[in-house]
Amino acid sequence: MAVYTDITEDDLIRFLAAYDVGALTSYKGIAEGVENSNFLLHTTKGSYILTLYEKRVNADDLPFFLGLMHHLAERGLSCPLPLPRADGKLLGELSGRPAAVISFLEGMWLRKPEAQHCREVGRALAAMHVAGQDFPLKRANALSVSGWRPLWQNSEARADEVQAGLKDEIAAELSYLEARWPKNLPEGVIHADLFPDNVFFLGDRLSGLIDFYFACNDFLAYDIAVCLNSWCFEKNGSYNITKGMALLSGYQSVRRLTAEEVAALPLLARGSALRFFLTRLYDWLMTPPGALVVKKDPLEYLTKIRFHRAILSSAEYGLTRQEASA
Numbered sequence: 001m002a003v004y005t006d007i008t009e010d011d012l013i014r015f016l017a018a019y020d021v022g023a024l025t026s027y028k029g030i031a032e033g034v035e036n037s038n039f040l041l042h043t044t045k046g047s048y049i050l051t052l053y054e055k056r057v058n059a060d061d062l063p064f065f066l067g068l069m070h071h072l073a074e075r076g077l078s079c080p081l082p083l084p085r086a087d088g089k090l091l092g093e094l095s096g097r098p099a100a101v102i103s104f105l106e107g108m109w110l111r112k113p114e115a116q117h118c119r120e121v122g123r124a125l126a127a128m129h130v131a132g133q134d135f136p137l138k139r140a141n142a143l144s145v146s147g148w149r150p151l152w153q154n155s156e157a158r159a160d161e162v163q164a165g166l167k168d169e170i171a172a173e174l175s176y177l178e179a180r181w182p183k184n185l186p187e188g189v190i191h192a193d194l195f196p197d198n199v200f201f202l203g204d205r206l207s208g209l210i211d212f213y214f215a216c217n218d219f220l221a222y223d224i225a226v227c228l229n230s231w232c233f234e235k236n237g238s239y240n241i242t243k244g245m246a247l248l249s250g251y252q253s254v255r256r257l258t259a260e261e262v263a264a265l266p267l268l269a270r271g272s273a274l275r276f277f278l279t280r281l282y283d284w285l286m287t288p289p290g291a292l293v294v295k296k297d298p299l300e301y302l303t304k305i306r307f308h309r310a311i312l313s314s315a316e317y318g319l320t321r322q323e324a325s326a
């Protein structure tokens, strides 16, 4: 459960006085998420999410994240909206943390997504990329290739505690990717963490995207790589090409990939797998005992890195031969 910062009822009531949300009737910590502390609030006016921004979120980036949610919602994308306070600001402070009240998005995330859901996600991701094209703020991806080595240096010495041989394997992987990371691919605003737990469905219909707190400017196709990694592998570590095909065709029904993006896909998928491996490894080794968070297994992403390393052509992800060789 991701609640890093406790709040008291008195402080919460005082904090909520600045919002037009009615009177608090109940609240509870949310048993999901990794990055921030989230609470579900019920008030006389409805349900809301209270987010306290934690360690990896830089307060200077909050206008980008909150502004982006507004921008995308204005262009018809379903995502939660930060509520304004009486003073017009979107951010307040609670228990010493920057905090926001966010509208509640109906729906549930899928524990066992199927190909049809992957298609919907592909479509929504491309719609987000298109809608983000005229978002005026910029934020570099702190967790792209230049951020991986500093992250690795924090865990490197203890990597073999997790699995023998990891230190050498990851060091080689990192050097390989640093030397070959693409430089010129179409860029824009990406979500950068569109895992199944950040996509809500009502029945089989996608009801919205949440958790824009890694959003940034980067290669659009890198976002697809994140989704292939998080949506198209089965629990046993195998890649499900039917899901890959659905996700990629859903995406391309809104935005066509360029030949350069197609060619870069195996490298981007490998890099995205390394990125999640590294943050998970860091959390695995560094999260203090007793923290109310479920740590995610870094080794799941080692399997994915190895899968991508063996890929010879983007067709293996589920692009048609024609698309893969265009």
Ligand SMILES: Nc1ncnc2c1ncn2[C@@H]1O[C@H](COP(=O)(O)OP(=O)(O)O)[C@@H](O)[C@H]1O
Pocket (backbone or CB within 6 Å): 002, 030, 032, 033, 034, 035, 036, 037, 038, 049, 080, 102, 103, 104, 105, 106, 197, 198, 210, 211, 212, 213
């Ligand atoms: N706007 C929202 N509407 C409904 N539930 C939400 C909303 N935002 C977050 N949640 C709930 O909180 C959980 C954690 O949110 P998330 O943004 O993923 O946290 P974190 O940033 O810590 O990873 C989600 O899985 C969901 O259950």
Ligand SMILES: N[C@@H](CCOP(=O)(O)O)C(=O)O
Pocket (backbone or CB within 6 Å): 032, 033, 034, 035, 193, 195, 197, 198, 211, 276, 279, 280, 296
């Ligand atoms: N998706 C990341 C962790 C970030 O957690 P989220 O709850 O913000 O999606 C992972 O799985 O490693």
